[in-house]
Amino acid sequence: MTNPTTQIALKNNTSSSVVYAYVTGLDINKNNAYGFLQPDGKTLYYPDSPSQVQQPLAVDCAIPLGAPGTTTTVTIPQLAGGRIWFAVDNKLTFLLNPGPGIVEPSVTNTDDLNYKLNWGFCEFTCYVDFVAIPIALELLNTAGNKQVVQGLPTDGLDQICAQLTQQGASENGIWDKLIVKGPDGKNLRAMSPNSGRIGNSGLFDGYYQPYVDEAWSKYTNTDLKVDTQAQWGIAHSPSHPPSTSSAAARGPSGTYPIQTRDEMGAIGARLAAAFNRSTLISNPDQPDAIQNGANNYYKTNPTNHYARIVHGVNLDGRGYAFPYDDVVPSGATGPDQAGTVFDGSPELLTVTVGGPNGGSVGNGREDKGAAGDGDKEKKKTAFDFPALFKKIMAMLKGIFRK
Known part of the structure; x- marks a missing residue:
């Protein structure tokens, strides 16, 4: 600011x-x-x-x-x-x-x-770790413009916990294990899958395995295009599985050469978002070509039901429910799902705890770091995309990770 x-x-x-x-x-x-x-x-x-x-x-x-x-x-x-x-x-x-x-x-x-x-x-209305007390944001800048993120309703936590319980009943009691009760027996918070695994390392083991296998099977023979939405343009997957040497255990950012680290981070973010939203298999042009955008997220199993439920309960559908939840299709003009507010000349930030004041949803903001038209030129990547793709899928074998 x-x-x-x-x-x-x-x-x-x-x-x-x-x-x-x-x-x-x-x-x-x-x-x-x-x-x-x-x-x-x-x-x-x-x-x-x-x-x-x-x-x-x-x-x-x-x-x-x-x-x-x-x-x-x-x-x-x-x-x-x-x-x-x-x-x-x-x-x-x-x-x-x-x-x-x-x-x-x-x-x-x-x-x-x-x-x-x-x-x-x-x-920035972040639910990456957990959900608890409803919190809403309203940012007024010096020009008199407002951005509003409505947050959860007063009973939002109870709604989320009820839906996690319902989802758990249909999937062998997995999702309800994210609910933490207080000493009085009431809902205290709902943990994200990442946080839930810290106390229960076996939680979600094998959960994403079928999706990972299907995605890898598809994109060994089908071209997957990932728009970095930045100066690197579009990266393409290989038409064959990577060799053992090219698929060495490299992370999506820190262990790659510094010359390509940012580029790989941009690709990794979009792949991670596609996995969490279960749009990777249905959409070979990431993160674009998704008709109706968020309306087609979380439509198949397995998926990140925690993120689906959190977005569904939030009054305006906005809130950062998993790492890279700010990824959106290029040219998107509606409010982002991440629920961020940002301005270079803020005057007053109003933070309401406990539930909404009422009123209409404010104008959303497209995150320039996550969206933007970017450079659409198709170019050959300067790094090992097969290794990155396989590494991300290995990380998702049964778990949700950043």
């Missing part, structure tokens, strides 16, 4: 009068120092490095939001990697390790002090 500061309006739309917010991020004007916004709503606390691990913060940075329906406005400097955390009925515990290293609340570590508490955070 270009403005030195931005106002954030934090609205309590829950039924509780005990709701706390925490605003964290890297202050780009202080060498990316990790900062916590203090309860005065304008001063950042920068933790010092402790001499021992698991030390408490020196400052209580819980921002009380007041009674239901009230709004608390805070002001932040230019932050990178910013998050807004919310906790209902309790405060959250952040700890410090030498560095300083920030120990944030975890939904996968059952020993974490926050594990049984009702909390969530917003990071």
